[in-house]
Each structure stands twice: as structure tokens, then as C-alpha cells.
Amino acid sequence: MGKTSFVNACQYFSYTGISPIDLQFPLLRVLPCFEKIQLSEDDDLLSFVTKTLISVTNSIRTITDETGVSLKGDVRDIVDCYQSISVKTGKVRRA
Numbered sequence: 843m844g845k846t847s848f849v850n851a852c853q854y855f856s857y858t859g860i861s862p863i864d865l866q867f868p869l870l871r872v873l874p875c876f877e878k879i880q881l882s883e884d885d886d887l888l889s890f891v892t893k894t895l896i897s898v899t900n901s902i903r904t905i906t907d908e909t910g911v912s913l914k915g916d917v918r919d920i921v922d923c924y925q926s927i928s929v930k931t932g933k934v935r936r937a
Contacts (some may be wrong), residue, residue, distance in 0.1 A: 843905065845881040846879070846880055846881045850879065853878075853886060864898075876897075877897055877900060877901070878899070879893045880893070883884060885929075890927045892927060892929050895924050896924050896927060898924075899920070899921045899924040899925055902917075903921055903925065
């Protein structure tokens with residue numbers, strides 16, 4: 843219970859750098875994603891990591907589209923690869 847909320851709160855606090863508690867260290871951007879990552883009880887570590895990478899690559903695509911920067915080479919291939927993957931009920935599938 844609360845898995846998705848926890849991940850999304852971590853994303854928000856990481857992105858804004860604002861902590862809900864007084865920390866003695868800076869908050870790092872560990873999950874720089876603009877969209878929510880939906881978790882389910884059936885998700886394993888691979889599906890969690892894959893959903894996170896899909897969200898990160900979607901964020902990269904959003905920023906590059908907004909700024910007009912084009913992705914090149916390996917970065918473009920990696921972003922395209924992860925954007926072709928879908929995760930349903932804890933299992934990783936290629937679209």
C-alpha cells in the first residue's frame with residue numbers, strides 16, 4: 843500500500859530539491875522524471891527499474907522536444923528502445 847505514492851513523492855522531492863524533513867545533506871535528483879511511475883503488487887525489481895527508465899527516457903524526450911535539441915547516436919537509440927517497452931502486471935514486454 844502506498845508504493846506509487848512513495849516513488850512519486852521521492853521523484854517530486856528529488857526534482858524540486860525540497861525535503862519534507864530537515865536534512866543535513868543536499869537532496870540528489872535520483873529519479874528525474876516528470877510523469878508518475880505506477881507500481882503494482884506484482885512488480886518485481888526488473889519491472890520497477892524498467893518503469894523508471896521508461897519514465898526517465900520520456901522526460902528526456904519531453905525536454906528535447908520542448909527545447910528543439912535533437913538526440914544523436916547511442917542516446918537516441920537508448921531513448922527509442924525504452925520508449926518501445928511496456929510493462930503490464932509486473933512483466934516487461936516490447937511494444
